[in-house]
Amino acid sequence: MKNTIARLAGALLALTLTTSFAAAQSKVTIAVGGGSCLCYLPTVLAKQLGEYDKAGLSVELVDLKGGSDALKAVLGGSADVVSG
Numbered sequence: 001m002k003n004t005i006a007r008l009a010g011a012l013l014a015l016t017l018t019t020s021f022a023a024a025q026s027k028v029t030i031a032v033g034g035g036s037c038l039c040y041l042p043t044v045l046a047k048q049l050g051e052y053d054k055a056g057l058s059v060e061l062v063d064l065k066g067g068s069d070a071l072k073a074v075l076g077g078s079a080d081v082v083s084g
Contacts, residue, residue, distance in 0.1 A: 027058045031079035033067035043083040 032040045044061065046052060052059040062079055064070045073079035 026056070027060070028052075028081070029060045029062055029079045030081050030083050031062045031064055031070035031073040032083045033064050033070040037084070039084050 030043060032043060034040070047059055047061055061083075062070075062073065064073060067082070067084060070079065070082045070084070074082050
């Protein structure tokens, strides 16, 4: 039982450390595959309303031709995440 509690405490500590590291990240590039599509509305709206700034993130939205190009941008390292 002590071993299980120790493992859970270690996992919680690791989660806390990685969360604080992610919060320290200031610049995030989000690739969208065709920004005019309504499926990207939450991402674009959050940027326009300043929600990312409120969370301490400097977000750049990169509008690409399609979802496959957006995925290639992430795999190539020119974007951090894909939205959509």
